[in-house]
Amino acid sequence: MNIGLIGPGDIGSVIVRKLRDAGYPLKMANPRGPESLKALAAKTGAIPVILEQVVQDVDMLFIVVPQKSIPELPKGLSNKAKKETIVIDVGNYYPFRDGRIDEIENGLTESVWVERQIGRPVVKVLNTIPSKALMAAGRPAGSRDRVALPISGDNPTAKETVAQLIDRIGFDSVDAGTIAESWRQQPGSPVYCTNPTKEKLRLWLKKVDRSSLAANREKGLKAYYPTRDADYQAQIEAHRSVLINE
Template sequence: MRIGILGAGSIGSTVTRRLSQAGHDVKVANSRGPETIDSSLCEFGARRVEANEVAADVDVLITSIPFNKMPGIVALIEVLSAKAIIIDTSNYYPHRDGNVPVVDAGQVESGWVSEVLGRPVVKAWNAITAQSFATKATPSGTENRIAIPVAGDDAVGRDVAMRLVEETGFDAFDAGSIEDSWRQQPASPVYCTDLTREEMPAALAAADKTSVPRIRDLSMALLIEKTHSYTKTGDRFGDWLVEFNRVIYM
């Protein structure tokens, strides 16, 4: 499969490595130019390209960029074929992205992304920490394998995204439509809590749409304060972060 990945940060870089290792034809781009992308991302054959090349002639485009940067890529995706699938990994954090009034008023994050891009999107890889994603991949069938929720309106697109999630080392869980994807947004019970496929249904059902934004903002304020001192201890930050999320979100 021909895959373009826009964004070479913590999630985008791991997706690049895993999908190229799985045998896909992968190219990756960022906003600063291919020479700024770590060459180690190419160890399994991925190619670093300019941003205006990443969406050309691909079957799947994975956007792994900050939420507030989405309007800026509209021109880049004009070259996408009508059949190409867009997978959105972004999350909305007002303290980082600035306020998006329609999302603050209740519009689902990836619904806004789809509206801005003028294309359907599938939401995946947004509900796992960068640390867990990079270090906790396991083969299919492994006991207590971590699951990643996938939401989308198009059955074909959702199925493709689920297959790719599996190839990155995690169980893919069908989380329904984009309108339902608020259940995997920041501060929901499935968000970065390293749940298994068996634990996923109850956690998705337990999400409360009215409280998620408030908990998100409160937890981020606390997290920023706590991680300032925690990172000086040398402990395993990734595991600590998952435990923090479990306490606050579940």
């Protein structure tokens, strides 16, 4: 399976490393151009290309940019990919970074907003795990403490393909429903950056209170900020301290 990735920044560069370690052919791009990706290319073997090339002839396309940057991507870019290409939305909405997006503030699910911006359906995954945890917390299949990640989308076949990829990079997964229901894995949810097992993930997805997401997102951000330079366990515990109520 050939993969393209837009936005190899903090979390995106870790996704590149994990996918390359799992043996996936991968090309990557950002708005600054291939020269800015030479160091990451040297470390991983991923191929740096321009944005117009990263979507071509790929089976899966990861979009890993801040919400505010989605409308700034070249118009129609994702539609230059094959019709069957699975588009992955890894983003999260944070008003302090992205500015106010009225549609989301008024209740539109974040990934539905992304779909409307790019003109294609997406699968939502990998938005619920910090970059340090993604790099270090993977475990072999069957491990008792294996972290599980929610996957949301409207195409069951696409979600199954994504689940197989997630397994290959060291994580379990749980089908979290349709893309309209992917608010359950947005910032402020108890499944966000708390590294649940599959059993806990299934339980916590049922307990998400949509009306509290925005307030809990800000609580989680405030708890996380002092741990931003700490190890991933400290970051996870910071989120759990304000998002989990068992």
